[in-house]
Amino acid sequence: MIPLSHFMFISAVLFCLGLYAVLTKRNAIQVLIGIEFMINAAILNFVAFGRFDKATGGGQMFALFTIVLAAAGVAVALAIILNVYKHFRTINPAKIDSLKD
Amino acid sequence: MDYILSILIFLPLVAALLIIVLGSSFRERFKYIALAVTVIQLFISIAIYLDFSSSTAFAGINKESQFQLLEKIPWIRLDLGSIGKLEIDYFLGIDGLSMPFLVLSALVMFVATLASWEIKTNHKAFFALLLLLNTAVMGVFCALDFFLFYVFYELMLLPLYFLIGMWGGARREYAAIKFFLYTLFGSVFMLLVIIGLYFSVINPATGNHTFNMILMMDPSNYIGNSIFSTVANQELFGISARLLAFIVLFIAFAIKVPVVPLHTWLPDAHVEAPTPVSIILAGLLLKVGGYGILRVCISIFPEAAVQSAWWLGLIGVISILYGALNALAQTDLKRLIAYSSVSHMGFVLLGIASGTVEGVSGAMLQMISHGGLSAMLFFLVGMIYNRVHDRDIASFRGLALIMPQFTAFVVIAFFASLGLPGFSAFMAEAFSLIGAFTSAEINGLLPRWMAIGGAVGILLSAAYFLWTLQRMFFGQTRLKGGDIWLSQLKDINIREKVALVPLAVLALALGIFPSLAFSKMNASILAFIQLFSG
Amino acid sequence: MGVLSFSAGTLGAFSLIALAFPFISLFTILWRSKDSLGHIAIFNAFISFIASFIVFCCVWNKEVIHLQTGWFTIGENVFTAGILLNNLSVLMMVLVSGISLLVHVYSLMYMKGDPGINKYWAYLGLFCFSMLGLVVSDSLLLIYIFWELVGFSSYLLIGFWFTRDAASQAAKKAFIINRIGDIGLLTGLMIMYAQFRTFDVVKLFGPMGLVDSASIIDGIWISPVSQMPVVWLSVAGFAFFIGAMAKSAQFPLHTWLPDAMEGPTSVSSLIHAATMVAAGVFLLGRVYPLFDSLVFNVIIIIGVLTAFLGATIALTQNDIKRILAYSTISQLGFMIAAMGIGAYGESIFHLATHAFFKCLLFLSAGAVIHQLHHYKEHHQLEFDHQDIRLMGGLGKKMPVTFISMCVAAAALAGLPLTGGYLSKDAVLITSFEWASGYHGFKKLVPYVLVLTSWLTAFYIARLIFKVFFGKLRYEGITEASSSMSRVLIVLAICSLFILVSFNPLSYEGSWILAGFTGSGVKPFEVFHSIVPIVVTIGSILMVLIGFRIYAKRDGRTFREKGFFYRFSNRAWYLNEAYNLMFVKPVERIAHYSYRFDKLIVDGVVNLAGAGMGVLSRVADWLDRYIVDGAVNGAAVLARHTGNFARQFQSGRLQHYLITMLTLVVGFFILTYFI
Secondary structure, eight states, X not given: XXXXXXXXXXXXXXXXXXXXXXHHOSSHHHHHHHHHHHHHHXXXXXXXXXXXOTTTOHHHHHHHHHHHHHHHHHHHHHHHHHHHHHHHSOOOTTTOOTTOO | OTTHHHHHHHHHHHHHHHHHHSOGGXXXXXXHHHHHHHHHHHHHHHHHHHHOOOSGGGOOTTOGGGOEEEEEEXXXXXXXXXXXXXXXXXXXXXXXXXXXXXXXXXXXXXXXXXXXXXOOSOHHHHHHHHHHHHHHHHHHHHBOBHHHXXXXXXXXXXXXXXXXHHHOOTTHHHHHHHHHHHHHHHHHHHHHHHHXXXXXXXXXXXXXXXXXXXXXXXXXXXXXXXXXXXXXXXXETTEEHHHHHHHHHHHHHHHXXXXXXXXXXXXXXXXXXXXXXXXXXXXXXXXXXHHHIIIIIIHHSHHHHHHHHHHHHHHHHHHHHHXXXXXXXXXXXXXXXXXXXXXXXXXXXXXXXXXXXXXXXXXXXXXXXXXXXXXXXXXXXXXXXXXXXXXXXXXXOOHHHHOHHHHHHHHHHHHHHTTOTTSHHHHHHHHHHHHHHHHHHHTOOSOHXXXXXXXXXHHHHHHHHHHHIIIIISXXXXXXXXXXXXXXXXXOOHHHXXXXXHHHHHHHHHHXXXXXXXXXXHHHHHHHHHHHHX | OTTOOOOHHHHHHHHHHHHHHHHHHGGGGGOOSSSOXXXXXXXHHHHHHHHHHHHHHHHTTTOOEEEEEEEEEETTEEEEEXXXXXXXXXXXXXXXXXXXXXXXXXXXXXXXXXXXXXXXXXXXXXXXXXXXXXXXXXXXXXXXXXXXXXXXXXXXXXXXXXXXXXXXXXXXXXXXXXXXXXXXXXXXXXXXXXXXXXOBHHHHHXXXXXXXXXXXXXXXXXXXXXXXXXHHHHHHHHHHHHHHHHHTTOTTSOTHHHHGGGSOHHHHHIIIIISGGGHHHHHHHHTGGGOOHHHHHHHHHHHHHHHHHHHHHHTTOOBHHHHHXXXXXXXXXXXXXXXXXXXXXXXXXXXXXXXXHHHHHHHHHHHHHHXXXXXHHHHTOOOOTXXXXXXXXXXXXXXXXXXXXXXXXXXXXXXXXXXXHHHHHXXXXXXXXXXXTOOTHHHHHHHHHHHHXXXXXXXXXXXXXXXXXXXXXXXXXXXXXXXXXXHHHHHHXXXXXXXXXXXXXXXXXXXXXHTSOOOXXXXXXXXXXXXXXXXXXXXXXXXXXXXXXXXXXXXXXXOSOSHHHHHHHTGGGHHHHHIIIXXXXXXXXXXXXXXXXXXXXHHHHHHHHHHHHHHHHHHHHIIIIIIHHHHHHHHHHHHHHHHHXXXXXXXXXXXXXXXXHHHHHHHHHHHHHO
């Protein structure tokens, strides 16, 4: 039996890698990949904690639900990135600062 | 002619408005308009003089019915609710204390206008301001309502400030501001006293508070416990309120007189002012001070005046001696005459302080005489300055050779000023001193040494005038400006003679026939003395 | 004389005519052309003299005429103006107008060709008017007025040649010193008025007048209308005396008179010898009843001192006019001293004789000066034509001048057969009689006077001998013109005894003396014979000594050095002393007073002004930096905060995320660890 803490550890590392990518990457696709990392870290946690809920299988359920959401999110995000690229001629998030007042 | 005083006062104002309205193509005519006004005023004032009744039934001073040419029109009536009704009258009238000054004012204004021929810039403003000043001066001498008096009194300042500040000499701004602030300093506190008096005095006829000066002279019109009431004897800062009010009013007028040590605006203002303004300053403004002391200070606060008479006399003697000593040290002719004014006005104060008929008559005559003579002196200085733009005594020598007629007028003016008998200043100074001396027996206000101290001033005045005469006019001709000056120093012309002769005649006439002035003033002065010391 | 008799009013009119005509001369000043109006002036002087003479004949020793009219009113007091004709005033009138007429005639030649000649006539007219006005005035106020007018006309005449610095300075000095006297007189007037409420001379000093009726009780001087401490009685006496001192050139106010010699000689003769300087004596005569014993003592001391001082200074002067000026001072000292001892009539007597002989001395000196001046101009020489050391031998060339001057000199020296002899004896004898009643310093008085009259004989002899005797220096000098000479002759006759008394040796017979009440001094017969003899012998001796020294010029002379010589020559160093004691200090006080005015009085004002400026700048600073600073500070703070907060909104997604992360982590740390 693999102890819970191993899952947690992997999940945390995965989350941090994702976070790092989101915060530092100069390419929106890479940032999107970072987001996927983080979502997967969460899914891993759902699956790992699903062991405590064998009867209803809530953890598995949420994991599946999240995977679907993530897939939809990536599709929308890629569409946005494409539009951004069309508008700004770049997908470097550091260069897109029109949110500034 | 019921409104003759109003005509006298406001005629120049109308002319001033006319000048303002007229276009600049008339600029050469402005002086003639001003001159015409002063000539008309002169005739009116002489008519007033001739028609003036000198009987005791028209003594004036503290009895309204005894004033002559009275004009009383309600001016400002404002309901102030619980305080009562504001009662300010347009109230004019003359008695023996003010009538001589009307004649003097008209004459001096006439001379000053003739002296204005020297003004070369901005005729319009100059003559408009001169006429405005004329109105104010005439108004001060006629006003019997304290509010009206104050309005005219302050109105004098404004034109003078501009006249000195715009047409003056090198340091004109300094002199104008100094003059303005000095005088304002005095009159601001005067305003406080006026308000205090207003709230203390009730017009018995209407039951309102009033600014009527004549009602202020009657102790029975004061509200029992008011600040300036004679019975309540209120105190302010540890001294009697009435004494304090007297001192404040006295300082306000003493600045105008001026007395030592409040005189330092005078030399600066005179030196920087253009000739016509110097003439008016010395001839009339100083008299407003003396007149104010008589009409306002002493008449309203006689018992405080009696209390302070010793100090008044002392200040008078100090002014006489100190002014004369300073005149002796001057190198600028105009400054010398300015200091001589301080000295001569000291006699006025000494005479007034004596509280005797002789002293007050002498003081009044001294004011009239000095008005004419100082106008003459400043006119003469202005003539030299106009010709060569220099007034240093040391720059001239032997002027008598090149300007004999001018010198003759200078000799007349100098000797008249130093009190040569036959001229008005002698009678005036002699009776001021006699009054001061007699005071010790009659009312004990002044010690005898003050009169003798004042007499020494006569000696000093001889010294500085004669010394100047000897240095500037006698000896061989030697001028700082050499031959250029020699051609510029033309002898006196017709216009200047027209200005000087009336002044010389006035001095001579009052010297030989002092009754010309004394007879018209006598009843009023007696009533004044009655109010003052008895 | 008895033929003439007029009513009082007519006589008053005559005296007014005597006044008015000289006054008309004043208007010659308006005459533009250079032609002399001398004849008009002389005519006026002549009319004045005639009128005066008529008045004199009708009033002398007869009635006293007092006419007055209201002048002006102050309070309840009516001030009158009027004329008082009594022996004193009519004598002075005839003296003044007579001598003035002579001087007018003399001036016609003497001043001929002067460019300001009409001014001269005008000033002379003004002087005669004022002097006559002075003597006939009935009120102290009028006396004061004419008193100063006399001083004024003297100022004008001394400074007549105003282009000369010395003249204009002398004029100034004369007027200012006279002003000191005027202040004295004015003080006297003030005391009189305060005490008696009137200026009327008759009411004040007349018989049974106010001054007489005033009494002294317990140190209080009580008059019918007022009272004051008795010290003011003495002060009043002193005050009038100071007035007299200045006008009559008494020590210490005599220094103007020698300087006044800068004026034309004819003027010196009329004003500074015969008439104006006598005004002081006249004034003492007018206010005589006022003096108390203290004042009398001072008058005596000053008079005697002045007489002696004048004589000693005259000994060594070299300017012919200055010698005569000091001699005048000395003679005036005699008159004042006589007044002091109570010899009222004797004093006036001496005044009258002195007027003639001193006028003559000056006019003769004037003739000499005039001729020398013309000689100088004609030969184009350069020398001081008034210096007696440069004269000599003129007696042969100018006989009329010489003789008349000798007569005048004899009168001055008090030699018999002259008017001066009589009047001087009168003064000396009375002084001996008076002194016999006293002890102490008063005993000295007559002896000093005798000594002085001997000195007088010596210095006038010196003058005569130096000028008219010895070697003639200026060949070709001529006698003065006949119109001048004639005046000298008339005056010479007037200087003889015959004018004043028929008895040439005794003064008691003099009609002038008879016109005044006696001195009241107890007569001693013995003095009446001894004194004249001693004095005359002494004087003659002095003249002889002078003759030996100055006329013969045999080498025997006084050394012109040594302390006494210098002391006398420099007029006792009084001018220097006055300069040091009064003139300089007054100038310095004036200077300091002006510095005080500029630095302290005006300084305080300017300091107040400057203080206001500083205060306003402080207020401005406070307003700008503190009050407004607080407002601005709030705004600045808001701006800075805003700017700081703005930085967070960079518009970059990742920055926002970092911020969110930081906050979440921070919040986590905060909640978890604290």
